[in-house]
Amino acid sequence: MPRVYIGRCRSYDPAEVAAAVQQAVQALGGMHRYVQPGQxxxxKPNLLLLKPPETAICTHPAVVQAVAALVREAGGVPLIADSPGGGALHNEPSLRSLYRITGMEAVARATGAHLNMDCRGLQVPGPKGGTVETLDVMRPAVEADVIINLPKLKTHGLLRYTGAVKNLFGLVPGRTKLEYHARLRDAARFAEMLLDLALWARPALTIIDAIVGMEGDGPSAGRPKPMGLLVASDDCTAADVAALDLIGMAAETVLTVRAAVGRGLSTGKAGDLEVLGESLAAAHVPDFDAPSPGFSDVMLERPGDPQATDRCTGCGVCAENCPVGAIAIEGRRAHTDLERCIRCYCCQELCPQHAVELR
Ligand code: SF4
Ligand code: SF4
Known part of the structure; x- marks a missing residue:
């Protein structure tokens, strides 16, 4: 039975977060279970965009700092790494800005953790019985002895929810992510690939930052949602099933969970988890603004059309990151060729003005 720990943490006060993370890791057996000296x-935090912690888009630095400190205590050598959304940002100068703005630079200073600047990718075999034969991943992920997954709990345009499994898509370097969107146009196949990636990465430990999550139009245009929780597990899908139960979303409507159920890796039921710490009922988050329950099915049959609204400034970020070149900037406004669009919603995810709506 997969084990999941649910813990309370009311704020991002560093001392409070450090204590809550320590308690979570201790409940699962201690950091020495996951990290050996010298490893x-x-x-892997969620560093989707160059946005500060209070926007609730990225994993909060206090969580990353607490985990990095425990890794150091266990004798490990922590490296903070993510490839942010889109491809244009994945080079050393942009990564430096990303780390500074998201608070990771300060984490590195405080803990001695390294910041990854290696943007090269490697091809690795996909898991047996998976959807893809090969996966393209960042080199440091191949070279790491251990991966610790540090997602942010948020809603998501394409998949309804992003947490443990989806967070690992950031191991795919730079613009290669856009090629995956272009190649795997069907959302269910895309979710199967995400599961392949999680099975390849096999993170030893996942700690979801649900202290403040995001509801509404996530993963970047939604509203911060204070929840005061950490969700920790050795098992990515189990962490997602627990997190979904906490926010009142049916796990089977999330395609990454559906993929795991289809492969017999999970029942998708919170009742089949061994829950440590707070009970799921006691920690339930009331009034979480999730996409409507039938959203995934509706999206598969009739995906929404992305359209730029009046907030569009014509900056061109969406056009640069559209995997199929469906967006043109004309008259300082984005125009989408809906015949060409594959409904990956990268434009909605990456628009700095939150100007793209799905209709
Ligand atoms: S990224 Fe947003 S603001 Fe920029 S052109 Fe596209 S829709 Fe407009
Ligand atoms: S227009 Fe937006 S949703 Fe359509 S393919 Fe391009 S990035 Fe994806």
């Missing part, structure tokens, strides 16, 4: 430990 290279890749910490």
């Amino acid at each position: 290279r430990v890749l910490l």
Whole structure:
């Protein structure tokens, strides 16, 4: 039975977060279960955009700092690494800005963790029985002895929810992510690939930052949602099933969970988890603004059309990151060729003005 720990943490006060993370890791057996002295430990936060912690788009630095400190205590060598959304940002100068703005630079200073600047990718075999034969991943993920997954709990345009499994898509370097969107146009196949990636990465430990999550139009245009929780597990899908139960979303409507159920890796039922710490009922988050229950099915049959609204400034970020070149900037406004569009919603995810709506 997969084990999941649910813990309370009311704020991002560093001391409070450090205590809550320590308690979570202790409940699962202690950091020495996951990290041996001298091991290279890749910490994978969600660093989707160059946005500060209070926007609730990225994993909060206090969580990353607490985990990095425990890894150091266990004798491991922590490396913070992510490839942010889109491809244009994945080079050393942009990564430096990303780390500074998201608070990771300060984490590195405080803990001695390294910041990844290696943007090269490697091809690795996909898991047996998976959807893809090969996966393209960042080199440091291949070289790491241990991966610790540090997602942010948020809603998501394409998949309804992003947490443990979806967070690992950031191991795919730069613009290669856009090629995956172009190649795997069907959302269910895309979710199967995400599961392949999670099975390849096999993070030893996942700690979801649900202290403040995001509801509404996530993963970047939604509203911060204070929840005061951490969700920790050795098992990515189990962590997602628990997190979904906490926010009142049916796990079977999330395609990454559906993929795991289809492969017999999970029942998708929170009742089949061994829950440590707070009970799921006691920690339930009331009034979480999730996409409507039938959203995934509706999206598969009739995906929404992305359209730029009046907030569009014509900056061109969406056009640069559209995997199929469906967006043109004309008259300082984005125009989408809906015949060409594959409904990956990268434009909605990456628009700095939150100007793209799905209709
Ligand atoms: S990214 Fe947003 S603001 Fe920029 S052109 Fe596209 S829709 Fe407009
Ligand atoms: S227009 Fe937007 S949703 Fe359509 S393919 Fe391009 S990035 Fe994806």
